[in-house]
Amino acid sequence: MPRLGAALLLSLLLALPASMVGGASAGPPVSAKGKKVSVTIVRQAQCHGNRCFVVLDVRRSPGGRAVLKVAGTRTALTLAEGSTRRVVSVAKKSLRKKVKLRHAGRTTKRRVVRKPQPVNSGRRPCAALSARDVYLSVGPTSTSDGRVNLSSRGTLDVASIYVDFPDAPGDGDPVESHQAFVDDGASYLATSSYGRLDLQVRPVPGWVRMPAPSASYGLEDGISYAEHLAYLQDAIDAADPDVDFRGVDAVLVTTTGNAYLPGSAAFRGAPGTLSSDEGRLGPAVTFGSDALEIDGVLFAHEFSHTLGLPDLYAFAPSDIHRYVGTWDFMGDIYAKPSDLFAWQRIKLGWLASNQLLCTSGATTTFAELAPLSSPGRKKSRKAVFVRTSATSGVVVENRVPRRNDSTLCASGALVYTVDSSVPTGEGPIRVAGASTADCGSGELSDALLDVGDSVSVGDVTVDVLGREGASLEIRVKH
Numbered sequence: 001m002p003r004l005g006a007a008l009l010l011s012l013l014l015a016l017p018a019s020m021v022g023g024a025s026a027g028p029p030v031s032a033k034g035k036k037v038s039v040t041i042v043r044q045a046q047c048h049g050n051r052c053f054v055v056l057d058v059r060r061s062p063g064g065r066a067v068l069k070v071a072g073t074r075t076a077l078t079l080a081e082g083s084t085r086r087v088v089s090v091a092k093k094s095l096r097k098k099v100k101l102r103h104a105g106r107t108t109k110r111r112v113v114r115k116p117q118p119v120n121s122g123r124r125p126c127a128a129l130s131a132r133d134v135y136l137s138v139g140p141t142s143t144s145d146g147r148v149n150l151s152s153r154g155t156l157d158v159a160s161i162y163v164d165f166p167d168a169p170g171d172g173d174p175v176e177s178h179q180a181f182v183d184d185g186a187s188y189l190a191t192s193s194y195g196r197l198d199l200q201v202r203p204v205p206g207w208v209r210m211p212a213p214s215a216s217y218g219l220e221d222g223i224s225y226a227e228h229l230a231y232l233q234d235a236i237d238a239a240d241p242d243v244d245f246r247g248v249d250a251v252l253v254t255t256t257g258n259a260y261l262p263g264s265a266a267f268r269g270a271p272g273t274l275s276s277d278e279g280r281l282g283p284a285v286t287f288g289s290d291a292l293e294i295d296g297v298l299f300a301h302e303f304s305h306t307l308g309l310p311d312l313y314a315f316a317p318s319d320i321h322r323y324v325g326t327w328d329f330m331g332d333i334y335a336k337p338s339d340l341f342a343w344q345r346i347k348l349g350w351l352a353s354n355q356l357l358c359t360s361g362a363t364t365t366f367a368e369l370a371p372l373s374s375p376g377r378k379k380s381r382k383a384v385f386v387r388t389s390a391t392s393g394v395v396v397e398n399r400v401p402r403r404n405d406s407t408l409c410a411s412g413a414l415v416y417t418v419d420s421s422v423p424t425g426e427g428p429i430r431v432a433g434a435s436t437a438d439c440g441s442g443e444l445s446d447a448l449l450d451v452g453d454s455v456s457v458g459d460v461t462v463d464v465l466g467r468e469g470a471s472l473e474i475r476v477k478h
């Protein structure tokens with residue numbers, strides 16, 4: 001029996017058949033040098049995939065120090081005096097038929113009382129978000145959006161046209177000057193999608209001259225659907241003699257900085273809304289003078305509208321980053337932007353449905369969450385979703401400063417609400433537990449929960465219980 005100084009080392013072997021959860025077993029006190037320690041398994045396990053969470057109630061007499069080592073975990077727990085509730089995450093394969101306590105050469109075995117208790121899992125509670133016909137909903141895709149959205153998985157063939165005007169000729173080689181912007185954007189999306197979306201961008205060499213003066217397109221004061229359509233069709237017509245549009249999924253049109261087109265915008269057109277000599281075209285993105293001022297995250301933002309993602313900043317005139325700050329690049333792209341929420345990646349098919357643990361009804365759920373940004377194994381759990389109404393729920397995920405999240409100033413659990421009935425620009429996703437104070441990367445950037453932190457959203461409470469490597473152990477009560 002190993003000793004840790006004056007520490008009392010217990011080895012607890014837990015064991016339950018794979019499917020079992022629930023139950024209680026009060027252990028007899030284990031005596032050591034006058035100190036007493038007893039361990040009660042209060043609610044024994046919830047197993048998701050290969051990991052199980054076991055709730056322990058440990059009572060320890062005052063004095064000395066006690067360490068509990070649980071089979072299947074990599075770390076021993078140092079126990080406080082008195083009664084402590086601890087949750088440990090163990091590998092399912094380490095669960096056996098009996099609980100075993102060992103101390104000072106003495107072994108106590110107990111059988112665990114088994115009271116199976118259902119664990120909500122699988123996709124149904126997520127899918128149950130009602131399918132109202134909301135444009136760019138964060139819930140199920142509406143029929144009309146479904147006709148327009150580009151496929152978010154696989155390879156997309158994208159034609160890139162650089163346009164100038166009779167009154168505003170372009171300078172230099174546009175492909176060369178914009179290459180980094182386009183490459184950054186495509187690479188940002190490749191990273192967010194874990195390599196599941198591949199944009200093959202084919203630039204049309206040189207400037208393509210538009211038929212009319214720049215001011216005639218009416219783009220200086222915002223852009224209407226009709227203006228957008230006319231502008232795009234002119235660009236496609238002007239490029240058509242030199243471009244084979246066969247197989248093109250989307251068109252990019254970037255304006256010379258010598259013309260005044262201040263903003264960039266996505267055009268959500270069903271196939272046939274635009275046309276070329278070779279056939280029907282639809283989805284497109286136009287880039288204005290901001291294309292060279294913001295890095296490729298602007299590209300990623302606008303292109304993601306053609307995949308069906310909504311705007312997460314507020315369309316209201318003030319405090320526009322109140323909902324999600326920089327936690328998703330469909331929100332603030334001007335501060336230090338970060339990656340996409342897990343919820344968005346589920347919608348786009350970039351995370352598998354079994355990587356989201358879904359629950360509904362009054363329940364307590366334990367989960368170990370791998371960092372959202374790491375590709376990981378396809379089965380690794382990335383988020384927990386608790387359904388709170390017919391259209392809404394609360395999501396918890398694990399964010400660390402890596403890859404597209406490299407500008408984050410901390411690691412921890414991020415909690416937010418999703419509501420499929422809330423339109424784009426009105427806060428369909430809202431980050432919880434943040435103030436407007438920040439830790440260096442924009443509004444709401446203090447939202448991450450560290451170990452020991454907790455946040456409540458309505459009747460859902462999220463606690464961060466521990467950390468194993470880069471993974472977080474969390475508890476969600478509803």
Ligand SMILES: [Zn+2]
Pocket residue numbers: 301302305310311
């Ligand atoms: Zn947008």
